[in-house]
Amino acid sequence: MIYVVLFFLAFSLFLYVLLGGADFGAGIVELFSSKENQQITKKTIYRVMGPIWEANHIWIIIVMVILWVAFPVYFNIIMISLHIPLTLILIGITLRGVSFIFRHYDAVIDESQKIYNGLFRFSSVFTPLLLGMTFGGIISGSIIPPEAIHQYGFGEVYIDSWLNSFSFLTGIFFSALCAFLSATLLIGEADEAHEKIYRRKSAIATIVVVLSGSILILYGYVNNYVFIKDFIQNPFSVSLIGASALTLIPLWIHIKKGHKILSRFYAGLQVVMIIAAAMIAHFPYVLITKQGELSLLEGIAPDSVIRVLGISLIVGGLVILPGLFHLLKSFKMIKVLES
Numbered sequence: 001m002i003y004v005v006l007f008f009l010a011f012s013l014f015l016y017v018l019l020g021g022a023d024f025g026a027g028i029v030e031l032f033s034s035k036e037n038q039q040i041t042k043k044t045i046y047r048v049m050g051p052i053w054e055a056n057h058i059w060i061i062i063v064m065v066i067l068w069v070a071f072p073v074y075f076n077i078i079m080i081s082l083h084i085p086l087t088l089i090l091i092g093i094t095l096r097g098v099s100f101i102f103r104h105y106d107a108v109i110d111e112s113q114k115i116y117n118g119l120f121r122f123s124s125v126f127t128p129l130l131l132g133m134t135f136g137g138i139i140s141g142s143i144i145p146p147e148a149i150h151q152y153g154f155g156e157v158y159i160d161s162w163l164n165s166f167s168f169l170t171g172i173f174f175s176a177l178c179a180f181l182s183a184t185l186l187i188g189e190a191d192e193a194h195e196k197i198y199r200r201k202s203a204i205a206t207i208v209v210v211l212s213g214s215i216l217i218l219y220g221y222v223n224n225y226v227f228i229k230d231f232i233q234n235p236f237s238v239s240l241i242g243a244s245a246l247t248l249i250p251l252w253i254h255i256k257k258g259h260k261i262l263s264r265f266y267a268g269l270q271v272v273m274i275i276a277a278a279m280i281a282h283f284p285y286v287l288i289t290k291q292g293e294l295s296l297l298e299g300i301a302p303d304s305v306i307r308v309l310g311i312s313l314i315v316g317g318l319v320i321l322p323g324l325f326h327l328l329k330s331f332k333m334i335k336v337l338e339s
Contacts, residue, residue: 001310002070002300008313009066010279016059017275018181018268021174023049023056025182027096027124028175029201037197041186042117046104048189055327057093058320069309073299074287081143081161085134092127095119125175132174136167139227139278141288148291169219173212177271180205184251184267188260199255206248213274226288231281240277244270 026049030041067075079086096119103116137143142161149157183201190198220228231237251266279286285293300306 001303001307002297004310004313005066005070005306008317009063009070012059012062012066013279014272014275016056016063017177017271020056020060021128021178021271022181022185024124024128024175025178025180025205026186027121028128028179029182029186029198029205031121031125032179033197033201038117040190040194040197044186044190044194048186055324066309066313070301070306071296071299072301074294074296077143077145077287077289077294078138080146080149081157082134082137084158085130085137085162089127089130089134092123092130096123096127099123128175128178129171132171133162133167135174136164136170137162138286139170139225139282139288140164140166141226141290142167143287143289145289145291145294166216166220166223166225169212169216173209173216176205176208176212177274180209181267181271184255184263187255188264202255210245226293227282231278234281237277237281240273240280244273244277247273 026041026045030038030045033041064075067078099116099119103113103120106112106116140161142164144152144157144161180202183198183205187195187198187202217228217232221232247266247270251263251270254262254266282288282293284296286296287294301309
């Protein structure tokens with residue numbers, strides 16, 4: 001049953017990166033647009049994502065619940081060492097949601113719209129940046145295990161673990177992935193006159209993804225980060241990154257030809273392969289601390305707990321996934337599948 005739990009953990013993480021990432025990326029695309037294009041993007045976002053954006057965060061909740069129940073040792077270390085960025089992420093998600101609602105439904109159109117727009121765009125960049133920095137903290141080797149906390153100061157335990165150059169570069173890379181996903185999605189949702197806006201954004205985001213990813217790997221290699229060294233030496237991870245790079249060719253062919261389904265498929269596939277490459281590189285030693293590497297399978301919950309959790313996830317999946325498909329179909333997020 002542990003494989004069922006691991007499957008849902010990875011599956012939920014992939015869905016959050018794809019759906020939540022495209023959601024965050026919409027705000028990033030809007031921020032880095034001209035004033036005129038910001039209004040066009042704003043209307044497109046509401047039409048496309050407005051009805052379903054709240055549902056995207058269910059997947060990160062499932063990830064956290066699985067870690068909490070099945071892998072308590074992992075969950076404990078992450079919650080203690082990274083509680084500051086995780087709290088800021090929650091604040092960012094809340095600010096983003098509040099501003100998203102108020103700037104659309106506020107009955108009075110006045111100067112407060114500038115505040116709502118600013119909050120939405122700022123939190124759309126701030127939140128995925130922190131998500132990436134949190135993951136960077138997990139793999140950077142800067143985390144201090146709870147049993148050794150008393151040997152260090154507050155800054156070393158709760159700040160240095162995630163606020164460092166390597167984690168920041170990871171955050172930039174993840175934010176670029178979000179912008180890439182969103183720009184590619186919006187190409188198929190814009191009218192013909194505005195498609196070129198998102199084609200250009202998608203091209204720029206692709207360049208930023210490649211550049212930031214290359215800088216991240218180079219920085220990690222030069223500074224002897226264990227994760228990067230193992231990532232480069234893992235043939236499966238390198239193969240997945242190579243395959244992801246190759247899919248740029250069919251992606252741009254299908255974008256140019258206006259094939260919405262295939263362009264979205266290749267964009268999503270690229271991101272999935274990148275995330276899978278990162279997960280495989282060090283599995284099951286996903287958490288790297290100052291004291292050593294910790295396997296995800298260490299300190300696992302008792303078999304009885306894993307069995308109940310696995311059954312619950314299967315039943316929940318049978319309920320949630322058809323519901324998600326129906327939600328997306330109802331609000332025409334997947335209307336291209338019907339064309």
